[in-house]
Each structure stands twice: as C-alpha cells, then as structure tokens.
Amino acid sequence: LFASLVVSMFIMIYGTIFKLTISIEDKTKYEFVAYDEEYVVLSVYNEKLLVAPFEISENGQYIFRTGQYWFVEADEGIFRYRDIKYSPKVDLGVQK
Secondary structure (H helix, E strand, O other), X not given: OHHHHHHHHHHHHHHHHHHHHOOHHHXXXXXXXXXXXEEEEEEXXXXXXXXXXXXXXXXXXXXXXXXXXXXXXXXXXXXXXXXXXXXXXXXXXXXX
C-alpha cells in the first residue's frame, strides 16, 4: 500500500511539473483549415474558429501572420492536422 502511494505521488508530481514546463515554443502540432485558401486555426470561440494566414519559409519554418485574423464557421472547410518540424514564427504585422 505504501509503495503504491509513493509511486502514485511521484507520477502526479512528475506530470504536474512536465505540464507546467512545456511552453508554446514546444508545440509543433497545429490544425489547419482550407476554404478558398488554407489557414492555421489559432483558437475556437463560441463554435467559431479564429484563423490566420500563414507562409512557409525556405527552410520549412511556418510563419503565422497574426496581424490578419478572423472568425469563420467551424462546420465548413476541410480540416487537417500537421506536425510541423520547427516551432512557428509569429508575425504580428505591427508597423514600426
């Protein structure tokens, strides 16, 4: 009983630490949706998708153009998940 309790506590502590230390830079799996063009899905709000255009650089890194974004219907479009090689670069589109 004691060994089981110790192992359970260790797993809970390890899982909590692991979950808290993962950052957005570690995320490489993203959802994409295609309408007339393909967009990256940034979030879901009130059954609508927040999407933004993206580009792929010469070295294969995705660049999310978050300076332009809009809500679209979630039940339309063709969905696809991609496991991208590098963490994406976010371009806010802010002029200096």
